[in-house]
Amino acid sequence: MNFLVLRVPVASESKVAGMDWDKLRIFHAVADAGSLTHAGDQLHLSQSAVSRQVRALEESLNATLFHRHARGLILTEQGELLFDATRAMMKRLDAATARIRDSEEEVFGELRVTTTTGFGSLWLAPRLPQLYNKYPDLKIDLMLEERVLDLPMREADVAIRMKEPSQADLIRKRLMSVHMCLYASPEYLAQRGTPETPSDLHHHRLVCQNPRSAQVGAGAMLINELMTHDIPSLLTVNNYFGVLQGVLHNLGIGVLPDYLTQDFPNLVRVLPDVHSVDVPVFLAYPEELRHSKRIAAFRDFVQNEIITYRKKLKEQAES
Structure with a gap:
């Protein structure tokens, strides 16, 4: 089960x-x-x-x-x-x-995975069926929160984070880079028009995380920069899942990570020259779990999904 x-x-x-x-x-x-x-x-x-x-x-x-x-x-x-x-x-x-x-040959048992609410709900969770199909006896405890859990103290087994982990005695691997960009629904843009310059945002509603809430620094910096354009109407949510829901329901132009565009192809990129700096995505786990078969299975699954993700992005860009 x-x-x-x-x-x-x-x-x-x-x-x-x-x-x-x-x-x-x-x-x-x-x-x-x-x-x-x-x-x-x-x-x-x-x-x-x-x-x-x-x-x-x-x-x-x-x-x-x-x-x-x-x-x-x-x-x-x-x-x-x-x-x-x-x-x-x-x-x-x-x-x-x-x-x-983990000295056994089979992959089974509990695996505690921690990552951010946005990445976990929008990118990781929709792809977990592939992992369960291969390892049906895994029991995954997916902990979605912005707080960085202590892996050496076994608060979690493996983490996916939007910056390089600073804790000692961790094995870490950079998975990919993410940018925070501006997106809107076609319906919203049909009603309100498409901004051509950042100053045009003055005529739109911005949907974003509160810059004071826990999030990647690059996202907060981009939001603070956008706020300088005297945007009169604002909707702030404390995670990217909520921001996405606001955008999908035509509430405004949202600041969202670009990893979700593959799963939500109807979103329209707005002001393509406006984006955050690179946000590195790292996978990390304790040195003592180096030989864990559950960790290896999860690591290989994530890496394979990222390879597939990149291929599809390339195909979308070429089409």
Whole structure:
């Protein structure tokens, strides 16, 4: 079945490792869930059994780990310290489990992919059927957000980002370059006319991301430059998917990445000499997952899709 998803005083981890692992595992589940009942459901234990283990851990540490109240549990300062340690241990276990699973010949299991909302929803997600057709047992968790997740700390397995990752211990590969350009629907241009110079934008509505919102710097720079033309009507959205919807519904001229023109061929490029500087697109994953078959399968899939994408762009340009 396919899945696509569109979270004490401790001097060191070595001391934590010396404690009863079952109690630590139960404590971690309770701290993560914020509830004895929810943790028990995850661990297939009764609430009373979970409560006994937590109290036994508190007694062994001579510390209170949770503030208990009617709405649930809140970690104490000592509890926060222990939770930080157990969280680091769980991430290391996850990494070890991933390496063990990746020693198998088949590509299966969960693959956590992070990328921006625009690229993930407009370019990557529509192409995932090809990956699932080849590897039907993959379970992809697609995390779309502008925040850069920490790959070495296993917040995700692989990332596609609109700039070169700066985190250490990452394998990175440049995939392609993107430009932010101006697009409109044929219906909008038929109603309002086609601008011939940037100053003509004064007579149009601009649809774009707010320049103060999280986005690639090149896009924000282009929007700020366009704003100098005293554009009276504006629609701002916090991601490119929303900008695209505004353009498709004839609301105005949109600032959009050029990678979507292949899948939306009816969009009309406006003021072709106006565009952002190059925006590099990188794929990155932790060095420790170098031999992961799931990572390799995803990397090869993305690279093959980009080759196909470039060929189609060339064919469109020549036709």
